[in-house]
Amino acid sequence: MKELNSSALFARKALLPSGWHDNVRVLVESGTIASVSTDADPAPSDEHHQIILPAMGNLHSHAFQRAMAGLAETRGPSDDSFWSWRNVMYRFALTMSPDDVEAVASQLYMEMLEAGFSRVGEFHYLHHSPDGNHYSNIAEMAERVAAAASATGINLTLLPVFYAHSDFGGLEPVEGQRRFINSLDSFERLMVACRSLVAKIDGAELGVAPHSLRAVIPQELLAVTSMSGGGPIHIHIAEQMKEVSDCIAWSSARPVEWLLDNAPVDQRWCLIHATHMTEIETARMARTGAIAGLCPITEANLGDGIFPGQIFCEQGGRVGIGSDSNVLISLNGELRQLEYSQRLRLQARNVLAAPGGSTGRNLIVSAVRGGAMALNAESGIEVHNSADMLSLNLTEVPYLEDDEILDHWIFADGVAIDNVWVQGRRQVVAGRHVARDKINRRFLTTMQKLVRR
Numbered sequence: 001m002k003e004l005n006s007s008a009l010f011a012r013k014a015l016l017p018s019g020w021h022d023n024v025r026v027l028v029e030s031g032t033i034a035s036v037s038t039d040a041d042p043a044p045s046d047e048h049h050q051i052i053l054p055a056m057g058n059l060h061s062h063a064f065q066r067a068m069a070g071l072a073e074t075r076g077p078s079d080d081s082f083w084s085w086r087n088v089m090y091r092f093a094l095t096m097s098p099d100d101v102e103a104v105a106s107q108l109y110m111e112m113l114e115a116g117f118s119r120v121g122e123f124h125y126l127h128h129s130p131d132g133n134h135y136s137n138i139a140e141m142a143e144r145v146a147a148a149a150s151a152t153g154i155n156l157t158l159l160p161v162f163y164a165h166s167d168f169g170g171l172e173p174v175e176g177q178r179r180f181i182n183s184l185d186s187f188e189r190l191m192v193a194c195r196s197l198v199a200k201i202d203g204a205e206l207g208v209a210p211h212s213l214r215a216v217i218p219q220e221l222l223a224v225t226s227m228s229g230g231g232p233i234h235i236h237i238a239e240q241m242k243e244v245s246d247c248i249a250w251s252s253a254r255p256v257e258w259l260l261d262n263a264p265v266d267q268r269w270c271l272i273h274a275t276h277m278t279e280i281e282t283a284r285m286a287r288t289g290a291i292a293g294l295c296p297i298t299e300a301n302l303g304d305g306i307f308p309g310q311i312f313c314e315q316g317g318r319v320g321i322g323s324d325s326n327v328l329i330s331l332n333g334e335l336r337q338l339e340y341s342q343r344l345r346l347q348a349r350n351v352l353a354a355p356g357g358s359t360g361r362n363l364i365v366s367a368v369r370g371g372a373m374a375l376n377a378e379s380g381i382e383v384h385n386s387a388d389m390l391s392l393n394l395t396e397v398p399y400l401e402d403d404e405i406l407d408h409w410i411f412a413d414g415v416a417i418d419n420v421w422v423q424g425r426r427q428v429v430a431g432r433h434v435a436r437d438k439i440n441r442r443f444l445t446t447m448q449k450l451v452r453r
């Protein structure tokens, strides 16, 4: 049985689902928000903070790729592209041991917490040993990811990835993909193991992730989605123009068009990237209720393209954000890049806000809601939700109020994360994770070995 621990936070301001409120007292019991009082008086033992917000889910991560952050920014002999980046990524993936992955994931999840993320959706596909054989425990690598989540205190939504082919039409996988590949039988065994792993971790959730339309054939897509057990279903889609033209060559349909015609896409689905869509595809996808899992920093880094955000949001589409390749971990940076890419494309300002509304607030509120839906976990400062919150430090901008604070946090540089709580436990204090030194020492030893081997 869980130990019953109880604590209370008192904030001068808090962003609740109903909007801004003053003098908010949040009572936390056993990791869950037990009560929220507004216009309240603090009790003598309350912790005091200036402003608290809901923490956010990071809906798309490949943890091992954090090891290559900044190491693929040298131009090759000809034009560089996503596909040459992917070759570097495969080489990295083939060198990492389970210990290496755990050390890198721990550093990454610590950085996510420091950035204001309280949950990670780990789109986990580095499953097998470097020679492609299964580890004796088929979930060895998933256990290392889960160990990193537990060590840092971040909530985990584990999304085991089914990956079987190298391209449309069921082509054989290539050598560099050997650590990712499963049959439907071995994937089912992996899912069983992951289900019991997740059941042992407070607040953890399980979903499923057919990697992409390149990596699964239609029968496999349906078989894998039927293994979701009611959890979320994530898939990479329409990230690159080559993928769109290859999909058309294979099926005469564009990737999102094909998926909407052939799979039961609904609000349990999260379509990662969905960058290249026609207006019709964009409106159709919005109507399904599926989340668009946007990774604006990675999409910019890889030269993917720009998500049709204005049309999607006008049609009632829901979005969340992820850090994908983990080249840079920044919650406000992802939201800024999302809005700025729209501005550059449309030559307009404040694109992803309602008329008269704050862009920063709309981005944060949308991404909190979309991230929660995509990761199968409620969020927001509300009774019964996990006590996942952050406080901001306004020392440099004490003159700001309400939405100005959010706009400044997203677009300027005077607001910093102060504390982050996950399940009521304070994992970040004054901007630093409570176990930063130990986690970082292990990461540096691992990186020295990986990069200089």
Ligand SMILES: [Zn+2]
Pocket: 060, 062, 123, 236, 272, 324, 325
């Ligand atoms: Zn991805």
